[in-house]
Amino acid sequence: MKNSKILLFVKHFFSIKTMIFVLLFSASAKAQIQKVEPPFWYAGMKNPEVQIMFYGKNIAQYEASVSNNVAIKNVEKTENPNYLFVTIDTKDVKASELVFSFKTKNKVAFTQKYTLKERRANSANRKSYDASDVMYLIMPDRFANGNLKNDSNTSLTEKANRQDPSGRHGGDIEGIIKNLDYIASLGATTIWNTPLCEDNDKQHSYHTYGQSDVYKIDPRYGTNDDYARLAAEMHKKDMKLVMDYVTNHWGITHWMVKDLPTKSWLNQFENYTQTHHRREVLTDIHASKLDQEVCVDGWFVPSMPDLNLRNPIVAKYLTQNAIWWIEFADLDGFRVDTYNYSDATAMANWAKAVTTEYPNFNIVGEIWMHNQANLAYWQKDSKIGAIKNYNSNLPSVMDFTLHDQIGSAFNDDEANWDNGMTKFYNNFALDYLYPNPDNILVFAENHDTDRINHTYKYDFTKYKMVMTLLATVRGIPQLYYGSEIGMGGDKGKGGDAAIRQDFPGGWNGDTNNAFTAAGRTAEQAKFFDFTSKLFNWRKSNEAVHFGKMTHYIPENNTYIYFRYTDTKTVMVVFNNNTKEQIVKTNRFKENIKNFKSGKDILTGKTFDLATEITLEPKSAVVLELE
Structure with a gap:
């Protein structure tokens, strides 16, 4: 009996000891x-x-x-x-x-x-965005607050403060999901959100370009699963989700920056060195090596450490991160921030790796430069790039030269050799430089630029001309949230916060809810109704998606171009004068051919094309030829 008790005690002792060992072992692994x-x-x-x-x-x-x-x-x-x-x-x-x-x-x-x-089934062959789409750009923190519980987070430094124009305001993924029908009603088919991954900067973290964890959605926006749910809800509505991806830099608070894997993970100089932003040096055959080095390796700002993509571990890390998000969230495309601030060869390899996994995947790079040669160099298969034996593998670029012209042309009331509508003619006359002009992003504004409504002093006639241009030229049109209801903002006085204001109706207690027809003011409705009608028409018109374009040299500050396929022709007519203009149609017989009339897609008015068209001052007309 005594021996049995001893054996039982020993067995029990060693069972406890084993359990303790297992617990300690597990804790050690977890901690390790x-x-x-x-x-x-x-x-x-x-x-x-x-x-x-x-x-x-x-x-x-x-x-x-x-x-x-x-x-x-x-x-x-x-x-x-x-x-x-x-x-x-x-x-x-x-x-x-x-x-x-x-x-x-x-x-x-x-x-x-x-x-x-x-x-997912057929994941590799997912369809991406293209010229049949309209992209809607959102700054999530300023769009709509769908979940009040995540406005602040105990693990992150900056807390919500809607009274601070540059603070966090509480907009989130849930707010976007709740307003997808609004975006779709505008005629938009694709959403580009500024970055959503965690940004733990002490202030100004709402723009999220200084990311502190690139595998984690910022908890103030939601969770990784919320992001995947956004894509799923969009796909139910035949909409596409584009991620704003950043390869050039992280935030100074990124957990890896605090404990670098290797010094060469970042580009570092003996003393802090900021990029000079003169990206012309990247294609300049006369550029000094010093200027090129400072451009690519210099930091964007002190709070954004510059990633060294020449380090193969870093390059692999970023490539896998991009692919991981595509698979996890079921993404439809990328927009890549500060694209040509990173090492050109490394970025070409990054783009090639992504598009090898997903052959139809579209990626548009932010190449903020002001002439077509410098832009076209960065598009995949560029003949300009080939001069330096370079192929970026980047499918699309942002058309900053067109943006530059949009910001002033409609204020040029009198024509001369190179102003007014000639600015657009000259812009498109250089399209031969692009390997694929149909696959470039066209826009009037974004989260970094002046608001178009402020630029044109809220002149609705000029707004209509801007949007008509975007809707009918080659490329993929991108709209910026809020402009479609007349939102503006003076960046010169209020800085970035002024052009990134809250969308009215996105927060509980907002007295003006522009997300609904009943909640819009008369002025907001005027902007919205025009924009919605124009871009919903565009959704079903193949001629302005991938049709050819023929344009005519502007005369008297009028500009006429045609978009056409074998079965459909659209005639677009601009009068940039402050007075009525009569345009003779015999000049355009090459494209009018046997068409007798054109129907204005917005008013339903029919124009006789036999001899002449009368145009109202500062107007644009889109005609489907019949």
């Missing part, structure tokens, strides 16, 4: 690995190799192995012992749960599970 990125991956990718970053205190002292007969292709250790980069080959590996073991002295110290997930 603080982050794994990508947090999971997908089976069946065209590039089967995935670089997994394990982060934890002194993790580099361990040797890694992985289950399921998965091959480890490479293990990279840096001067920081808190990082271990393990590259595995997932070729022919099914969706499954892998287990990484970390050994020291041939003994397993801890393990880490890692999931390979199943991809």
Whole structure:
């Protein structure tokens, strides 16, 4: 009996000891690995190799192995012992749960599970945005507050303060989801949000270009699952979601910047050096190496450390992050911020890697330059780039030269050799420089520029001319939230906050709700109704999507061009004068052909094309020829 009690005690003692050991072992493993990125991956990718970053205190002292007969292709250790980069080959590996073991002295110290997930059906061949779409640009913090509970977050420094024009106001993903019908009613088919990943800057974090975690949606906007839900809800409405991706820099508060994997993760000079923004040096055959280096390697601003994409680990990290978001959130495209501030070769490789995985995926780069040669150089298959043996692999660029002309042309009341409507003629006359002019983003304004309504002093006639141009020229039109209800803002006096004001009706207690027809003022309705009718017409007109364009040299500050296919012709007529103009039609017989009349798509008025057209002062007319 006594011996039985002793045996029972020993058994019980060792069971407790085993449990304690297991608990300590688990706690040790949990403490050892603080982050794994990508947090999971997908089976069946065209590039089967995935670089997994394990982060934890002194993790580099361990040797890694992985289950399921998965091959480890490479293990990279840096001067920081808190990082271990393990590259595995997932070729022919099914969706499954892998287990990484970390050994020291041939003994397993801890393990880490890692999931390979199943991809969505036909994920690789997803359709992206193109010239049949209209893109609507939103600054999420300023659009609509759909979830009052996430306005501030205890883990993040800046709290909501709607009284501060440059503070966080509480707009979020839920607010966008709740107003998708409004955006669709405008005729927009695609949404580009400024970045949504976490930005833990002490102030001005609402714009989110100084990201502190690129695998995590900022909790003040919502969760990663909320972001995926936004895409899902948009897809139900045949809409597309574009992510604003940043390759050039992170925020100074990014968790990796606080504990750099390696000094070469960032571009650093002996003393702080800021880019000079003169990106002409990147294509200039006479440029000094110093000027080129400062342009690419200099920091954008002190709060945005410059990423060194020449470091292959960094380049792989950013490539995988981009692909991870496409798969996870089911994205339809990218807009890439400050595109040509990064190393050109590294960016070409990044774009190639993304479009190899997704052959139809569109990416538009922010190339903020002011002549067509410098813009066209950066579009995929550019003959200008070929002069320097360079191909960016970037499908699309933003048409900043057209933006420049839109900002002044409609104020040129009297014509001369190169002002007024000639500005547009000259702009499009250089389209031969672009490898694909149909696939460039055309816009009058965005979150960094002057508001078009402020530029034109809220003149509705000029607003109509601007929007008519965007709706009917080649390329992908992009609208900026709020302009369609007459929103403006003086950037010269109020800075960026002035052009990023809250959308009326997006917050509880707003007395004006412009999201609904009943809630709009008469002035807001005037802007909205015109914009909605114009861009909803555009949705179904193939001639202005991918049709050819023929334009005629402007005369007397009038400008006429045609968009046409084999079956449909659209005639667009601008009168930029302050007086009525009569335009003789025999000059345009090349395109009018046997058409007898044209119907104004906005008013329904029919114009006889036999001899002449009478145009009202400061007006634009879009005619479907009959």
